Amino acid sequence: MIANAWIIPLLPLLAAAVVALLGRRVTRLAGGLTASAVFFSLVISLKLLILLLANPRVNQMTWPWLQSAGQLALEAGLLVDPLSAMMLVIVSFVSLMIQVYSLGYMSDDPDRPRYFAYLSLFTFSMLGLVLANNLVLMYMFWELVGLCSYLLIGFWYQKPEAANAGKKAFIVTRFGDLGFLIGILLIGHLLNTFNIAELGQAVQAGKLTGGLATTVALLLFAGAVGKSAQFPLHIWLPDAMEGPTPVSALIHAATMVAAGVFMVARLFPLFTASPDALTVISYIGGGTAFLAATMACVQNDIKRILAYSTVSQLGYMMLALGCGGYTAGIFHLLTHGAFKALLFLAAGSVIHAVHTNRIWDMGGLGRTMKITSLVTLVGALALAGVFPFAGFFSKDAVLLAVAHSGRLDLLVIGLLTALITSFYIFRLFFTVFTQRPAAGKSGHESPLVMTLPMLLLALISTVLGFWAEPIQQFLGQSLGAAAAEAGHDRLIPLLAFIAACFGFGWAYLVYYQRAVSAALLARRFSWLYELLVNQYYIDAAYQWLVRRLLFAFSRVLAWFDRNVVDGAVNGVAWLCRQTGSLLRLVQVGRLSAYLLALVLGLLIMAVTVLLTQSAVLALP
């Protein structure tokens, strides 16, 4: 059975290929086709998971891919272990939910085949990434994931913003990929293998230590920073909202952003070789969590709020990983995948109903969209980390890991972030669902094909937490004995819960009770508000870098190429023509000049030869 794992990614790929080739001829069937492919993938993944639950061990299977002189043999191989099995399930499950949901959400779009082909390809890439047994293969799927995000974010290519956002996503993540690629090359150079299992062994054997280990780890982490939208490469994710909402759900929950976290987890042994690198990871994670959460507080676009929320939550995961909380990080990834998909689908449902993204244009939708508001509430509670929802357990695990590592500053940041998280998500919830309805935006409930996936996800978001311990234990087996188990603590969950309550209360006061005017707050802390609204001016800084620096530099180079490098060539040509015109003057047309030249030539020749001869004779 495990040997058949390759079928899991292949099914969506085949579906994508079929749909892409048939195109408009299967407009109606496209969604069904791809969804069923993913469904079968999910079934196989589940069987795999069950098998591994019974017998948790690391399985590999490989096929030769290319051989080159110089002792290089690359292979295509699969690595099936608890981590990948878990990820397979979550990826295929979330994908399935989203595809089913999309059947309804995209039912009017004439470009559905393309859409579903992309979605399916996305799923394939992510499944492949999860299964890859070596860094090169992983990088390949990693890039494919990036490609799919590009295609899907820019799905409505006629919208300039969408096209731009897709491009931005691809390029920004590619910036991180650069580090990833260099890291991979460096690993290949240092350890002479790309196989993940062998790498782990090599690292444990102490073949990679010190500064080199840190360099490698940080380069690899650069890839994760890009993909998982960590500071300072997080800027693409909010813009990625220009894609269709289910795509956002997919990107945020199960595929794109998860890839970075997954990669760090997958290569965790490498990272553990460098405590410095782990420290960097944890601080970047923590910083990202906090900054993104604050930015989420001032967004007006429902999807952007969720996007910043994702960035923030990914920061949590990184924070956990950086503090050694391997299982905590992955577990948070799982729960987050469920509830963030849920939140996005719900947001999509709302947008589908009211055709706007601005939360201030919504309001009171709780009355007309009961299911949606209910599942949103579930998602919000999970996100805020309220017992007994899944988020509570995973966030708890993260904070525990942080506390366990002894970094109090990060713990404080984590708790603060929890508070802010709770605030912004309820700000959203109250504004959209409880306030007076905005004029003409009454909304209606979405069809079953959309609500059913939401309900399923809500269910999982609610109950997943209860299996926190076994899942974490199961995941830990991927690392073998190395998994550090965080101890139990009563204080941390309590603190987190209190922080969540504070956030909730604050949001309640401001956006439900309206006891405190949001506008007043914005005016009082205008500098802070400006800072947050402008995303700490990070985007602007990038704009400046790219526009003013890179493009200007490229124009300077183009000028240089045209006028200096090519100018030299044209100069030579000009010189030749001028020489020709000049030499032409020698031919004055006068016989006497010709004869003079003849005689002069003879004279010069005679003098030169005789002088040369005597000079040669004079030599000793």
Place this chain on the structure above:
Amino acid sequence: MTAWLPLLPEFIIVACLGAVLLADLLLPRDRSRRVLAGVALAGTLLALVAVAALPDGSFGGVYAADGVARLVKILVLAALGLVVLSAWTWDQTWKRPMGEFWFLLLSAGLGMMVLASGQELITLYIGLELATVPMVLLTAYCPADRKSAEGGLKFLILAAVGSGVLLFGLSLLYAAAGATRLADLAQALVGRSLEPMVVIGLLCVLVGLGFKVALVPFHLWVPDAYEGAPTPVTAFLSVASKTAGFVLALRLLAGAFAALSREWGMVLAVLAAATMTLGNFAAIPQTNLKRLLAYSSVAQAGYLIMGLVAGDTLGLSALLYYLAAYLPTNLAAFAVVIAIEQASGSTDLAAYAGLAQRSPRLGLVLMLALLSLAGIPPLAGFTAKFYLFTAVFGQGYVWLVVLAVLNSALSLYYYLRVIRAVYIQPPERLPATGVAVAWPLALVLTATLIGILLLGVFPGLVVESARQAVQHLL
């Protein structure tokens, strides 16, 4: 009687001269006078057959029918035949008596044949004059055309001064060596390369040769004479005269003055460099195709003389092969020039605009000829250049080869300008029905085209016999 057998080709030409003269007197003055051209052609072909068929031989030790002579005579006679064909219909264009024209052409050819075979200074000198004087007269053959007369006069005076300087040099060498046979000269001059009088004599000879083969700075007559002369004459001048000049240089320098090879080698290397460079540069701004080809032939002389600079078997056989390759190439170009001149009355580059669209075959021939001149494969000029450069490189003249290959690239610039007019520019002045080509000219075009391709792809046809001939010589 058999002693005279090696002279059979020359006798055929002399007989042909008589026949032309006689027929010219007897025939009425109308178009039937084209029979004269037929006579000239027949004589040439007959001589060609004789040259090819006769075995090696010599006449009184002053005249040798050896391999080099055979090869060069074949070239000269081939050129002669092709030029006769090219000038076949020119009686209409020129409105000049043709009998004398054929006579002069044939006698020039005779002189060149003598240059190819002469083994002795006096014979060579007479051959040189016989090859030059009729050419001067042919250049000035249409004195009503100012250019023709002016070109002729310039050619004449420079030729006379050139041969005067050559003679002065020969007289000094004669005074030093006391011999007129090349073999005796060679022996007498061994070990005397440091004698100043010998050196002066040698340099005077080099000036005379330089004039004949158009080396800078003795080339100045070339553009004017080439442009002024009637085009078939230019064609003959550029091919046969050059060939004869080079074989003279070969006989004198590599034969008689072999002992002075260090001196003339050094001088010729510098002259070669100057010649190819100046020729190419000066060709760039030209707008008249005849003049452009004149400068191009100056540049070609610069390449050719490198064969002598190399001086070994490889170099001299390369020289001969290059001459062989140069013949169809340049004649093809001039044949097209003739066709256009007959059609439009102009040799300006502007007259060639759009030729490829009006007359694709003419355009193709001109393009291939020019590309062969530039040394582009798989044409004759390429293989010849490659062979030549290889030979020169082998003698250690790396700088000269570098210069020569750069010059080849540069020369492509102006050749391409012509090709641009022919292929890229839209037709302007050419008749929409295409350029009419009379059958003799068509024959020339075909033959030269075949020659260009054949010599390029199967260099062995000429190279082997050239090699054997040169080996025999050295």
Place this chain on the structure above:
Amino acid sequence: MLSLILAIPFAAALVIMFLPRERVTWPRWVALAGTLVGLAATLSVWFRFQLTQGFQFLETAPLLPSLGISYSLALDGMGLAMILLTAIIIFTGVLASWDHLERPQEFFAMLLVLVTGVFGVFMARDLFLFFLFYELAVLPMYLLIGIWGTGRKEYSAMKLTLYLLVGSALMLVGLLALYFSGEGRSFYLPDIAAKAFTPGFQKLFFPVLFLGFGTLAGFWPFHTWSPDGHASAPTAVSMLHAGVLMKLGAFGILRIGVELLPQGAQFWAPWLGLFTLVNIVYGSLVAMAQTDLKYVVAYSSVSHMGIVLLGICTLHPVALNGAVLQMFSHGIMTGLFFALVGMVYGRTHTRIIPDMGGLAKQMPFLAVAFTVGGLVSLGLPGFSGFVAELLVFMGAFRVHPVYAAIAVTGILFTAIYVLRVVQKIFFGPVRESFHGLTDANGVEKTCLAILMLVMLGVGVYPASLLRVINLTVEPLTALLRSLP
């Protein structure tokens, strides 16, 4: 068999020249037939090729024995890969020129003559023959660009031709030096390879050969002929030129430079490698600033050829494999690009990027193909470009980690300009002026599909090509390793 491959396009060219002038559609059919048969012959060689090192299908006949020149053709792995590339590109090139312009007779004839030269270079086992075909491949360019080009075509054509011939002049000097060095006078490559060139000689002449060939490979700073040339050339010629001709340069560096003068290569490679970095980064940065679509592609070629040259300059087996693979991959990719540019231009009549937009709506197929080309260009896994670049980087990393790290940044810049171009041309709102434009027709689709499938095939299963290329790289590596 190899002579046949050589003869087929040439014969087709001859046939085309003798077709009646008024039959304007006949030349393209003859050209198509010729290239198809050529492709078939190439494939038959491909399948009969035995996976062993060394040269196969040797054909030899004396041409000029006194000089040691022979007509010798043979193929090894690298040559095989290259003739396959050539056969594919010319076939698709004819398809891309299907609805052609005036004077089709001359166009196809010259195109086929050019291809004859290209085939010849890849198969030549004699230096003379090599040089002959090399120049034969360069020259028809002048007319092809001059007559059927666009923009500053005459200037570009002249510049390209002269530039490349100056390059070949240098090359000739190097070739003659090889011929005359040591004992024995032969142009037959194995004879030359058997000579033991002194280290001094190798150090002196390797850069000469490298620069001579490098000019054609777009080596910085001798690359400026290529943007103008590519931009002015008609579609099929751009395809051939960027796709195949530039590879001749890299091929020559490997076959003549590195194989014959390994010590010289070893001595100079680090320094030349520095310039190739300029190629990669500078090329992509300059591409970023271009507004003419063809110039973008042309500068991207400069950048990608930089990767090939970097691979060669590392002299590491993995990178050498990557370099040859990149030659193939870039050939196909850039062929695809230029075909697309031609097709888009044929519809919109502009190549200025800001003047286009939203074309994906009218031309979905072209948009997809262009995106695929762009993705290959930026090194997306799953396509051939990725494998090639990865191998080059891997090899480079073992030798010059810093070079490799700098070179990798090039692919980021590539991503930036490629995506920018794709977006500006195909995405965004549909423009009024482009209403009524059509998507690719059947012929065009065939052409593009072939190219895309090849890239995909090689990308997914690179061993198909790499095991062939390896056959050349392995002995070369052994040679390099045996050096002091």
Place this chain on the structure above:
Amino acid sequence: MGALSLEHYLVVSSLLFGLGLFGVITRRHAVALLLSVELIMLAVALNFTAAACFLGHAAGQVFAIFVITVAAAEAAVGLAVVIAIYRTQQDADLDRLTVLKG
């Protein structure tokens, strides 16, 4: 001043030769120029004759005969061309003969 040697003759003829060269460069009258050419030929003829006598080698004198003959032929041809030019241009000034140049 010893007995006459070959060199004496050679020097004299070299003077004539040099003057002839000077003449061909500077003379503008076509006929005068041709006469200067004849001067050069005279110098050559003298050289050959003297050398033949001093070397006891008769071929030099034969050479001189040919030189003189050819010189006459050249003169005839030259004068014919001059006359032809005069017909079209009514001028014998060589320095104004510059249709062909560049």
Place this chain on the structure above:
Amino acid sequence: MTATAVGFYLLSAVAVAAAVMLVASRNVWHAVLALAVVSLAVAGLMLTVSAEFLAFVLVLVYVGAVVVLAVFAILLTGNFGRSALPSSNELTVLAGLTSLALTALVAGVLLSRPAATAAAAGQFTVRQLGELLLGPFVLPFELVSVLLLAALIGAIVIARGQED
């Protein structure tokens, strides 16, 4: 100093002086006359080496043919009035310097040469020369007649001009 030597120096002086006149005179008639004088002087020089036949031929051809031809040419070009063309052009100085340098070089080389041959060794009879001309040099002898014929025919056809 023998009579021959005296004759040599005298004739040399005359020849050189006349040659100077030839190249320097403003009047073309003077130049023609100068050429005749130079020819005669050179013929005299030839006599000093006992080359009587050569001297005879020289006078015959130069004075008898070349000078006459020149006279005809001057007459035919109707240049009586303008025969006094500026004798020289602005290249005179340069030409003078060059020719002078060249002459000095050649003469210097010749003068510095060890006088290898002290006395006239050979005197050749007309018969000897005739045998040579019809023996080893029969070929150039024949050819020169072709040359003369060609020159004659060509000169006529060109000088006659374009009648129609």
